[in-house]
Amino acid sequence: MNILLKYGREKIPVKLNDGNFIGYLKPKKINVEKSERQIIIDSLKNPVKSRKLSEFIEKNDKVLIAIPDKTRISRLSVIFPIILKKLKNIGITKENIKIIFSNGSHSSMDENEKKAILGEKYYNLFKIFENNAFDEKQHVYFGKTKRGTSIFLNKILADSDKIITIGSVTHHYFAGFGGGVKMIMPGLAYYKTIEQNHKRSISKNLKLNKYCKSGELKNNPVYEDLIDVMNYCPPIFSLNFLLDEKGKIIFASSGNVIESHKKTASKVNKKYRVGINEKADLVICSTGGYPKDINLIQTHKSIHNAYQAVKHNGVIICLAECIDGIGSKTFLDWFNYDNIILKKKILTDYSLNAQTAISFMEKCKNVKIILVTKLNPSIANKVGFTSSKNFDEAYKIALSYLKKDFSYYVIDNSSLVLPYLKTNR
Numbered sequence: 001m002n003i004l005l006k007y008g009r010e011k012i013p014v015k016l017n018d019g020n021f022i023g024y025l026k027p028k029k030i031n032v033e034k035s036e037r038q039i040i041i042d043s044l045k046n047p048v049k050s051r052k053l054s055e056f057i058e059k060n061d062k063v064l065i066a067i068p069d070k071t072r073i074s075r076l077s078v079i080f081p082i083i084l085k086k087l088k089n090i091g092i093t094k095e096n097i098k099i100i101f102s103n104g105s106h107s108s109m110d111e112n113e114k115k116a117i118l119g120e121k122y123y124n125l126f127k128i129f130e131n132n133a134f135d136e137k138q139h140v141y142f143g144k145t146k147r148g149t150s151i152f153l154n155k156i157l158a159d160s161d162k163i164i165t166i167g168s169v170t171h172h173y174f175a176g177f178g179g180g181v182k183m184i185m186p187g188l189a190y191y192k193t194i195e196q197n198h199k200r201s202i203s204k205n206l207k208l209n210k211y212c213k214s215g216e217l218k219n220n221p222v223y224e225d226l227i228d229v230m231n232y233c234p235p236i237f238s239l240n241f242l243l244d245e246k247g248k249i250i251f252a253s254s255g256n257v258i259e260s261h262k263k264t265a266s267k268v269n270k271k272y273r274v275g276i277n278e279k280a281d282l283v284i285c286s287t288g289g290y291p292k293d294i295n296l297i298q299t300h301k302s303i304h305n306a307y308q309a310v311k312h313n314g315v316i317i318c319l320a321e322c323i324d325g326i327g328s329k330t331f332l333d334w335f336n337y338d339n340i341i342l343k344k345k346i347l348t349d350y351s352l353n354a355q356t357a358i359s360f361m362e363k364c365k366n367v368k369i370i371l372v373t374k375l376n377p378s379i380a381n382k383v384g385f386t387s388s389k390n391f392d393e394a395y396k397i398a399l400s401y402l403k404k405d406f407s408y409y410v411i412d413n414s415s416l417v418l419p420y421l422k423t424n425r
Contacts, residue, residue, distance in 0.1 A: 005391075005412055006289030007372065008321035014284070014391050018399065019406040022280055025309065025417050027245060027272050036078045036249040043239070044082070047255030048263055053083075056237045057162050059091035062098075064160035064234075066183045068167050069103045069130070070113050071291050071298055073247045079166055079239065080122055094125060100156055101130035102167070102187025105194055105352050107327065108132060129156060131188045139190035145228040147221065149197050152190035153233070163236040165257060168243050169264040170272075171418050173304045174201040174212040174355055175222050177268060179240050180261025185229040191352060197225050199350040206343050206358060214305070214418050215269050217262070230257055240264040242271065245288070245413055275422040279311045281406035282398060286319040288413035293320035295327025296375060296383075300356050302414040307363050309409050309419040315368045315398045318414070319391065322375045328353040335361075335382045360384070368401050370394045 001016040034042070044053055057063060065083070068074045087097065099118070101109065108130060115123045131154050132138055140158055142151040157163065169179035186194040200221040201212040211219040230236065238257035242264055244250045251267045253260040287293040287302035299320040306316050326332065334357035337345060346354050363369060364384030371380065371387050372394050380387035388394035411417050 003410065003412070005284075005286040005319050007286065007319045008293060008323060009290050012319060012372075012391055016284070016395075016408075018404075019282065019402070019408050021410070022278070022407045023276065023409050025274050025276070025409050025411045025419055027274065027413075027417060028270065030244075030250055030271055032244075032250045036075065037082065039249050039252050040079055040082050040239070040241070043241075043252035043254045044086070047237070048253055048260040050237060050255030050260075053086050053164075053237055053254070054090055056235070057087065057090055057092065060096075061092065061161040062096050062159065063087065063092055064156055064163050065097065065099045066102045066163060066165045066187060067099060067117070068183075069101045069106055070109055070117060071106055071294055072168060073243060073291070074117060074166065074168070075241070075243070075247070075249055076117060076122075076166070077119060078249065080119075083164065083166070083239070098127045098129060098156060098160070100128075100154065100188065102165075102183045103131045103133065104186035104189065105133040105191055105328075107324065133186070133189060133191040133194060136190065142232040145225050147200065147225045147228070149225055149229070150193060151185075151229055151232050152193045153185070154188040157184075157188060157233060160234055163234050165236060165238045167240065169240050169261060169268050170416065171214040171268060171301075171305070173214050173301055173359065174198075174208055175226070176213070176215065176217040176220050177261070177265040179264070180238060181223075181226045181230055181257055183238070184233060184236070184257075185226050195350055195352055197222060198352065198355055200225055201355045202346060202350070202358060204347065206346065207362065208355065208359060215273055217265065227258055242267050245416065272416050273418050273420060276309055276409075276419050277422060278407075279309055279421070280314065280409045281311055281402055282315045282317070282408035283310045283411065284317045284408060285411040285414035288415045290321070290323070292415040293322060295324040296320075296322050296379070297327035297331065297353060297356055299371070300360060303363065303369060304359065305418050306411055306414045307367065309411070310367055312366055315370065315401050317370045317372065317391070317394045317398055319372045322373050325375065326379065328356070330354075331357055332379070332382060334358075335384075368398070370397055
């Protein structure tokens with residue numbers, strides 16, 4: 001079996017001659033007859049539980065547009081001309097429009113990266129900002145959620161009359177789904193607010209809360225806390241969309257930030273939840289390339305999905321370049337403690353990416369994870385997975401753990417595909 005798998009911005013040839021191939025896990029096909037542009041236009045004509053954008057925003061409003069950072073595909077080249085034309089028709093001047101990257105706790109971008117996302121025309125035309133979660137001066141207090149999260153959001157929100165969020169919706173391993181409300185929180189939040197919210201994903205036995213899982217919103221304490229944050233923000237008009245495997249828009253829903261997100265999330269499940277009859281001894285996967293494998297934190301989401309299809313004591317080979325390294329200032333710190341100290345510290349002194357560390361620890365305990373990556377091998381040693389410079393080397397290592405008649409799946413975009421056992425559904 002010969003296939004090509006994405007790695008960063010490249011494609012790597014993979015040759016498989018051993019074992020029993022039991023499935024190529026791919027998204028379901030959805031026929032789309034409209035162009036991306038028409039999909040966006042139609043969604044704006046029929047907003048969910050909201051006035052149309054032309055009625056939602058008034059002539060003298062100061063408008064803030066929140067957009068994804070470099071870790072997401074934004075399709076702004078399609079969306080921006082449509083949105084900005086509507087704002088111009090309302091009478092909004094460019095001086096009353098600000099654009100902010102919803103970085104959350106992700107690392108800052110350089111000017112070339114911002115320009116690449118926005119396009120030079122819009123980069124030079126508007127005031128551009130990005131959220132730095134670790135800069136206290138950027139954030140102001142908005143209130144407190146019902147669950148006790150202190151809401152510190154970027155002060156630009158407080159200076160705006162109306163907010164427009166633009167973002168794709170994908171599965172998220174503990175918030176249920178990305179996009180929607182997450183463009184505001186954690187997208188535009190202070191790191192202490194993000195920590196308080198994300199800590200709700202961890203149960204007292206140091207495992208992810210049973211309700212905090214991909215593709216599920218019901219009873220999810222992280223998501224419910226995020227919803228409450230929206231009550232403290234200026235009015236929000238949200239544009240949520242679904243991308244296919246090639247990064248093209250195939251569905252969009254606009255309007256109320258919560259309801260339009262839910263509508264898009266249901267489409268995400270329909271396309272990317274893939275049923276399997278059995279788990280395999282080996283799962284070979286790619287994150288889908290850049291930007292899904294930009295760093296280890298983003299790569300974990302793909303590993304998490306692949307993990308759903310592998311047997312206990314099985315093996316995962318994941319292609320993930322991680323050109324930007326780990327993607328977190330605090331992630332590795334969690335691997336400095338033994339189990340007793342770790343439990344006490346997480347419950348009393350939680351910091352960002354603790355839940356990702358716990359998730360990694362659990363996976364590395366139950367299966368062998370081999371990453372084809374540019375990460376320093378010392379990182380792999382500390383976290384508990386194996387790093388490899390190329391696929392052939394990774395495959396040879398995997399074979400040393402497997403019996404001769406092993407079974408395997410291939411997932412060429414595990415950042416999108418979420419396997420589930422049909423018997424458990």
